[in-house]
Amino acid sequence: MGSGCKECENLPFPSEKFENGRFEEGSQICSKGGKRTRFWKKVKYQLVEYHSLPEYLRDNEFILGHYRSEWPLKQVLLSIFSIHNETLNVWTHLIGFFLFLSLTIYTAMKVPKVVDLQSLPHLPDVLRKADLHELLTCLPSMPNMPDLQKLRDEFKTSLPSMDMLPSLSGWHIPELLANCLPERFSHSNHTDPCVLRSMKEDVVNMIAPLMVRPITRWPFFAFMGGAMFCLLASSTCHLLSCHSERLSYIMLRLDYTGIAALISTSFYPSVYYSFMCNPFFCNLYLGFITLLGIATIVVSLLPVFQNPEYRSIRAMLFFGMGMSGVAPIMHKLILFRNQPEALHTTGYEILMGALYGIGALVYATRIPERWRPGKFDIAGHSHQLFHVLVVAGAYTHYRAGLVYLKWRDLVGC
Template sequence: MVVESEGTTVCAHQEVPVAMEEEKGGGGGWGKRRRKQQGRGGEGGEKKKYALVSYHELPEYMKENEFILNYYRSEWPILNAVLSLFSWHNETINIWTHLLGFILFFGLALVHLGQYFPQVADLIGHLSWPISKVAENVSSNIGDVLSTNPALASYGMAVASQTTRWPFFVFLAGAMFCLLSSSACHLLSCHSHRLNLFLIRLDYTGIAVMIVVSFFPPIYYIFQCDPHWQVVYLSAITAAGVATVYALMSPRLSAARYRAHRTLLFVGMGLSGVVPAVHATAVNWHEPHRNVTLAYEGAMAVSYLTGAVFYMTRVPERWRPGAFDLAGHSHQIFHALVIAGALAHYGAAIVFLKVRDEMGCPAK
């Protein structure tokens, strides 16, 4: 979601220099020894305590948002970075928003798999996780919305499988990949320059994947009776996603000064959906479910585009530097809007799936 979706994302916000510095001493051995010595903290053998630092104390590759002044983790060991999941710093909310989003979509995937695989249904029945109940409530709330439409009122959450489900599960899997890669990026990119660059690239890939797979349920189910349009639209968006990821693999485009360029690449991918959307609306103008799907997809578009604006402008921290270091800064708002947009698209996908189950394709 995304929009780059800062991030649809999304960690993809840290500056990476044009060229990576060579490790001293002929490879990674020197760097590992240096970190080990730092961790021991000197001749006394005492372990070093890794404190939070200010923006000005960061290495250049970590300097991305000059309006967030404090509470940074800088070049922490992996274990310390992982354990910081449970401490308070300026990435805590970024990590947890998309980690909880991943868990929610994982729960939704289990709920839907349980409709077709008894073993999964039995597993869900034995789970006492609160998130499993949340996922079930989200699915049932979508069903309540559908029941308000007379044409869809006969649909239940468990339906006979009259059409293939793989496009729907491709969307859920892509959303989980995007959210988990974003959370991992925010959690671990404070470890080292090399890992930082790898995770940022992974995050960009996750954003592109989520945008691409979001096209699969609507295009597949809307044009199921016209397979050539399925091929045309899905091939086009997949090619655009691959090209975008390839372009963003350059360390140069990861630099903070290219923030707008990255955002526009992802926004452009998302807005390419206007063409099949207009086509689908024209073809299905008299269908009773049209307004429901348009409402869901409109909510998704508003969420993603609004998130992109926050990501690009870095508001509100731009207005009061330092005041939003821990909570309320633009990337956190962007993350929340990515989750909202993904859930709206999930609602639309449920409608597409159920309508196609009911209608099928006319005999030719």
């Protein structure tokens, strides 16, 4: 080594270049005096190769470099904006989390609590041709109707433009027209002379669902919550696990819990809305998938579950959870084989299962990095592909959930 900075010669890592009293390694430079400490801090947080990792960070031997190893928490958090082999693992699920957060807010605000009139084909034309005189004359006979004259005026003047639905949103529609609903939507046994028998049956059948309370939304939002928890837990795990062995242990347990939560809650909308009129099967399927999810979480808490040699077992366990949904889906198809919504939602669920299954297969086999080790360290390795497929599968199930909500709001039991 050349002459110059004697302190640099004693640094505990090899020199690739030493000139004019300056030690250079990549873009990091050390010179005499107080710069030695600064140099040590910079080089300390360089990325390392697989063979330099502690045992608990060795998970995929086909990813050879660009690892963070036991960095301080501040540097770990800041590494979200730098390039390493976990960057895309963090961001694929972090972006997915914000996507589902936006969809949850949008659905809660925009998806109506009753079916949108405009979603029913040709309804405005049919309504304009219908004789609604008896509907208007029946309104005065109903008790407990404040500002009735204002309602009747709004109804008469707004109907042609189809703008009356928002203006009536503040009125208690189910109570106002309870006596004018067709029999299949009425919960009472009394007969009222103003029942809309003179209106065309197709108009009544289309209007009546708008007059009843919507079905519960909790299974749909339970799935959205499970998806957001899974995506955020996964992103956090990939960001923080390199800090220390203890934190890595905690983060991996959180990640496995999130996967089990996503799979379990994915069945809630399909099972609940398919069997809401059959409480026995509804409770049976929901209880089974919930207990299976809890059992999977308990097993995933075992320390041995973290070892790389159990990668395939982890994938098969979560794959088995997903396959447990075949029974309720087949049962739904038998019960509602003549309902187009049943086929529509099943198509979404098959696509979702295919995306999850392919993701689990890629994760377990570590394709494509096993074919060309070191070539996919930064982008394109199996875990990143797995993340993208999980987000795509969850979004597919979101679309199925919207079909379930519209179907059950219209049809009821």
